[in-house]
Amino acid sequence: MGKILLEMKDITKTFPGVKALDNVNLQVEEGEIHALVGENGAGKSTLMNVLSGIYPYGTYEGDIIYNGEVCQFQKITDSEKRGIVIIHQELALVPQMSIGENMFLGNERGSKNAINWDETYSEADKYLKMVGLSESSRVLVKDIGTGKQQLVEIAKALAKNAKLLILDEPTSSLNETDSRALLDLMLEFKKKGMTMIIITHKLNEVVYVADKITVVRDGSTVETMDCHSITINEDRIIKGMVGREITDRFPKRSNVEIGDVNMEVKDWTVYHPVYAERKVVDNVNMNVKKGEVVGIYGLMGAGRTELAMSIFGRSYGADISGSLYINGEEVVLKNPREAINAKLAYVTEDRKGNGLVLSNPIRVNTSLANMAGVSNKGIIDMDKEYQVAVEYKDKLRTKTPSVEQNVGNLSGGNQQKVLLAKWMFTDPEILILDEPTRGIDVGAKYEIYCIINDLVKAGKSVVMISSELPEVIGMSDRIYIMNEGRFVGEMKASDATQENIMACILQAGRGE
Amino acid sequence: MNTKILDVLKKYTMVFALIAVIIFFYASTQGKILLPQNINNLISQNAYVFVLAAGMLLCILTGGNIDLAVGSVVCFVGGIGAVMMDKNINVWVAVAVMLIGGVLVGVWQGFWIAYVKVPPFIATLAGMYAFRGLANVVMKGFAVGVRNETFLNVFGGGADCYIPDVLHGDGFNITCMVAGVAVALVYTAMVIKKRLSAKAKGYELQPLYQVVPKMAVVCAALLWVFYKLANYKGIPAGLIWIAIVLIAYGYITSKTTIGRYLYAVGGNEKATRLSGIDSRKVYFFAYINMGLMAGLAGILTIARAANAQPTFGQGYEMDAIAACFIGGASAYGGEGGIFGVIIGAVLMGVINQGMSIMGMSANYQSVVKGIVVLVAIIFDVLSNKKKK
Numbered sequence: 001m002g003k004i005l006l007e008m009k010d011i012t013k014t015f016p017g018v019k020a021l022d023n024v025n026l027q028v029e030e031g032e033i034h035a036l037v038g039e040n041g042a043g044k045s046t047l048m049n050v051l052s053g054i055y056p057y058g059t060y061e062g063d064i065i066y067n068g069e070v071c072q073f074q075k076i077t078d079s080e081k082r083g084i085v086i087i088h089q090e091l092a093l094v095p096q097m098s099i100g101e102n103m104f105l106g107n108e109r110g111s112k113n114a115i116n117w118d119e120t121y122s123e124a125d126k127y128l129k130m131v132g133l134s135e136s137s138r139v140l141v142k143d144i145g146t147g148k149q150q151l152v153e154i155a156k157a158l159a160k161n162a163k164l165l166i167l168d169e170p171t172s173s174l175n176e177t178d179s180r181a182l183l184d185l186m187l188e189f190k191k192k193g194m195t196m197i198i199i200t201h202k203l204n205e206v207v208y209v210a211d212k213i214t215v216v217r218d219g220s221t222v223e224t225m226d227c228h229s230i231t232i233n234e235d236r237i238i239k240g241m242v243g244r245e246i247t248d249r250f251p252k253r254s255n256v257e258i259g260d261v262n263m264e265v266k267d268w269t270v271y272h273p274v275y276a277e278r279k280v281v282d283n284v285n286m287n288v289k290k291g292e293v294v295g296i297y298g299l300m301g302a303g304r305t306e307l308a309m310s311i312f313g314r315s316y317g318a319d320i321s322g323s324l325y326i327n328g329e330e331v332v333l334k335n336p337r338e339a340i341n342a343k344l345a346y347v348t349e350d351r352k353g354n355g356l357v358l359s360n361p362i363r364v365n366t367s368l369a370n371m372a373g374v375s376n377k378g379i380i381d382m383d384k385e386y387q388v389a390v391e392y393k394d395k396l397r398t399k400t401p402s403v404e405q406n407v408g409n410l411s412g413g414n415q416q417k418v419l420l421a422k423w424m425f426t427d428p429e430i431l432i433l434d435e436p437t438r439g440i441d442v443g444a445k446y447e448i449y450c451i452i453n454d455l456v457k458a459g460k461s462v463v464m465i466s467s468e469l470p471e472v473i474g475m476s477d478r479i480y481i482m483n484e485g486r487f488v489g490e491m492k493a494s495d496a497t498q499e500n501i502m503a504c505i506l507q508a509g510r511g512e
Numbered sequence: 513m514n515t516k517i518l519d520v521l522k523k524y525t526m527v528f529a530l531i532a533v534i535i536f537f538y539a540s541t542q543g544k545i546l547l548p549q550n551i552n553n554l555i556s557q558n559a560y561v562f563v564l565a566a567g568m569l570l571c572i573l574t575g576g577n578i579d580l581a582v583g584s585v586v587c588f589v590g591g592i593g594a595v596m597m598d599k600n601i602n603v604w605v606a607v608a609v610m611l612i613g614g615v616l617v618g619v620w621q622g623f624w625i626a627y628v629k630v631p632p633f634i635a636t637l638a639g640m641y642a643f644r645g646l647a648n649v650v651m652k653g654f655a656v657g658v659r660n661e662t663f664l665n666v667f668g669g670g671a672d673c674y675i676p677d678v679l680h681g682d683g684f685n686i687t688c689m690v691a692g693v694a695v696a697l698v699y700t701a702m703v704i705k706k707r708l709s710a711k712a713k714g715y716e717l718q719p720l721y722q723v724v725p726k727m728a729v730v731c732a733a734l735l736w737v738f739y740k741l742a743n744y745k746g747i748p749a750g751l752i753w754i755a756i757v758l759i760a761y762g763y764i765t766s767k768t769t770i771g772r773y774l775y776a777v778g779g780n781e782k783a784t785r786l787s788g789i790d791s792r793k794v795y796f797f798a799y800i801n802m803g804l805m806a807g808l809a810g811i812l813t814i815a816r817a818a819n820a821q822p823t824f825g826q827g828y829e830m831d832a833i834a835a836c837f838i839g840g841a842s843a844y845g846g847e848g849g850i851f852g853v854i855i856g857a858v859l860m861g862v863i864n865q866g867m868s869i870m871g872m873s874a875n876y877q878s879v880v881k882g883i884v885v886l887v888a889i890i891f892d893v894l895s896n897k898k899k900k
Contacts, residue, residue: 315786337788346786354786357779359846368776369787371769378769383713402716422787 147178413444567805618803692738778845
């Protein structure tokens with residue numbers, strides 16, 4: 001057993017009315033990768049905020065022992081001085097500045113009165129090399145992809161002399177290739193003696209990199225598993241997270257009759273709205289039948305969201321060509337309103353950015369896409385609106401004290417339900433669900449799947465975009481595989497395996 | 513119970529601030545600020561603030577967008593009207609031209625802002641210069657007198673711009689007092705009716721400890737103001753216009769779909785657009801409406817002064833913006849309401865008037881107003897921070 005680098009002892013943190021952490025214990029050995037898993041709201045991020053001094057000493061109970069000393073961090077720079085560096089889920093880079101400027105922001109190289117740019121950029125290049133980036137540090141951050149931006153964040157952490165690196169959902173915005181590269185980089189750092197804590201929802205990543213796994217549930221640590229002494233698989237971790245065995249991650253769909261083609265897209269091509277020569281969607285043909293769930297699988301950046309939004313009233317892209325048929329008739333949908341009228345709904349992947357008005361209550365969000373349904377000649381019928389919101393709240397089992405609650409106060413899973421309610425209230429025949437379970441926990445995922453099943457049972461068509469292979473295979477009747485703007489494969493879910501879907505993508509990549 | 517009290521305090525901070533300010537000026541002016549004549553002046557002199565702030569609220573709701581041009585538009589529109597009436601053109605034609613003129617200005621600015629995506633700050637900054645210039649052109653740089661009796665009486669200028677006392681009180685305007693009682697009764701009846709219907713339908717009810725005191729305070733304030741006015745000359749015409757505008761905008765912002773869209777666009781424009789709502793139309797509506805209100809404010813301003821001058825309306829935009837922000841409208845959009853605007857406008861008016869009665873120099877008055885706006889916003893920012 002190696003030396004204990006960090007020990008958090010009996011940490012208790014209370015917010016007004018809520019005990020966020022309750023006697024949490026965490027031991028991290030020097031040179032290991034320690035994974036922290038748990039459902040949303042379990043307290044993982046709170047724990048890391050306590051560690052890094054975002055919640056200063058005195059606002060919590062318990063001790064932090066780092067390198068054998070009891071620490072009393074007052075602010076984030078205190079913990080950084082000791083080599084504890086946290087990389088947050090949201091990238092904290094200034095897009096208009098160069099990589100080098102970003103890397104030493106607040107920590108500038110040079111004298112008090114002047115920044116030494118030569119030193120800045122040569123130092124920055126050194127750290128970039130360590131994370132395997134070949135870009136010059138003079139390149140602006142906005143000109144590199146998110147995968148590389150994440151690496152810049154890590155280089156920035158290294159520049160602070162990190163000894164204990166905390167990565168909060170580092171791969172949440174990365175595609176599979178970039179995620180894998182990042183995880184490999186972590187393993188490489190481990191060889192050099194770096195200690196890391198990774199918080200993630202993606203259990204396959206945990207299995208891939210972690211030496212030890214601590215499960216947090218409802219504000220307390222449930223167990224710590226040593227990956228070297230027992231065999232770890234995803235089901236074992238899930239059991240710890242939800243406190244029970246989940247026998248079936250995807251609810252069964254029985255007796256759903258698949259009917260006629262409801263929507264068909266032919267030769268659909270979309271160009272990028274800014275870079276006019278770039279094809280984002282390239283000659284896509286697809287259809288979806290009544291009562292059918294069609295999955296669209298692809299890596300991030302494959303053009304799935306762009307395809308969906310361009311179909312939904314041309315809300316994305318330029319120079320869109322191709323034809324769209326609904327119930328066999330060709331339609332031209334020029335804006336979202338026309339799409340809604342054609343019984344189409346697009347449930348965005350970006351709940352906070354494109355989906356909900358967070359500062360407004362559930363009631364208002366539920367009716368927003370169908371105000372005509374709760375108003376008469378521009379005058380809102382408040383009673384009706386309230387009843388509609390309550391009806392969907394009950395139907396989808398949204399957990400909230402009242403429909404007057406602001407959506408911003410809800411958890412991710414409940415926000416997703418409000419978003420679904422909003423679109424279900426428009427009474428659509430075809431629903432395009434873009435990453436419907438992103439960032440929500442295992443229990444809520446299951447409920448979302450049940451809602452999807454109810455929808456197709458009622459004869460609706462569902463197009464489900466997802467980058468989680470098990471989900472696509474588990475939920476779809478038929479799967480389209482998308483890569484770099486094109487559909488590179490179509491298969492029945494019963495024939496699909498993770499291997500042959502990935503093979504489709506790899507072949508398409510080589511075919512170029 | 514403690515948290516309950518805190519909740520109420522937080523919700524009505526600006527009301528308490530207003531009461532504190534009134535008490536302060538009551539003490540420092542030996543009670544002069546609450547003389548009937550001063551109450552009357554407070555309403556008549558600040559009519560433009562209420563009207564412009566109501567229009568400005570809609571712009572601010574769409575995302576903290578402001579209209580810097582309204583002061584110039586007030587002057588421009590007022591100038592047109594004054595010149596027309598000076599040439600003996602029918603007064604109602606002149607009024608219609610002024611309102612339509614305001615709307616056209618709104619169309620002009622709204623078009624650039626909504627459809628060409630010129631930032632509102634810049635589009636209306638341009639308007640601020642241009643319409644001030646046009647006002648000078650219209651009036652040829654000189655003041656133009658307004659002598660039309662009908663116009664002055666209807667829009668709150670001259671000596672007779674009060675609702676006549678049909679009940680012939682002696683030194684006490686009975687009509688005014690009756691109107692006050694009626695307004696208080698209607699208000700009470702509406703609150704009770706709303707509560708009963710909510711109860712019947714099993715909705716969540718506001719706790720009684722909040723409803724009853726609020727109702728009592730509002731009724732007392734209404735009766736008290738009308739009592740004061742009755743002791744002077746009765747209901748000033750300006751108050752009627754203020755009431756019409758505030759009631760209309762209270763209704764628009766809370767009960768109509770377009771009102772809902774204003775909040776939604778300010779809260780999350782992308783989500784609103786994807787919900788099938790044309791956000792461009794929403795911006796366009798807000799600015800056209802602002803133009804209409806600027807037109808009405810122009811009418812009220814030249815009526816009150818009984819003339820139009822090329823310098824009129826300077827700083828009016830700032831008064832309106834300040835009233836909105838003091839009244840709790842969010843500088844980022846999506847939050848705010850007419851009730852807040854009323855409180856904000858009254859607070860600004862009381863401070864203006866109180867300092868004038870105290871004989872404070874105009875220079876220092878500006879400083880005090882500036883500090884009040886800043887304090888109000890700081891408070892808003894801090895209380896929002898705590899919520900998180």
